[in-house]
Amino acid sequence: MLKCPYCYEVLSERVTKCSHCSQFIIDNLIEVDFISMDKKKCVFCGEKILVEAKICRYCHKWLDELDRTVNDLDDL
Numbered sequence: 772m773l774k775c776p777y778c779y780e781v782l783s784e785r786v787t788k789c790s791h792c793s794q795f796i797i798d799n800l801i802e803v804d805f806i807s808m809d810k811k812k813c814v815f816c817g818e819k820i821l822v823e824a825k826i827c828r829y830c831h832k833w834l835d836e837l838d839r840t841v842n843d844l845d846d847l
C-alpha cells in the first residue's frame with residue numbers, strides 16, 4: 772500500500788503529484804502494510820485529516836510548521 776508522504780492519504784499508484792493534497796511528491800512514497808484511519812482535526816480549517824498528516828489536504832497548510840517552531844525554541 773502506498774501513501775503520500777505529506778497528507779498520508781492512500782495512493783493507488785506511484786504518482787508525481789498527490790491527487791489529495793495537490794503536492795508534487797519529491798520524497799519517497801510511504802509503503803505500509805495496513806492503513807491507519809485515525810483522524811484529527813486540522814488546526815487551521817477544522818476538517819478531519821489523518822493523524823499522521825503533515826499537510827492538510829483541504830486547506831493545504833503545513834501542520835508541522837507549528838512543531839518546527841516549538842522545536843526551534845527548545846534548541847536555544
Ligand SMILES: [Zn+2]
Pocket residue numbers: 775776777778779780789790791792793794
Ligand atoms: Zn498527499
Ligand SMILES: [Zn+2]
Pocket residue numbers: 813814815816817818827828829830831832
Ligand atoms: Zn486544513
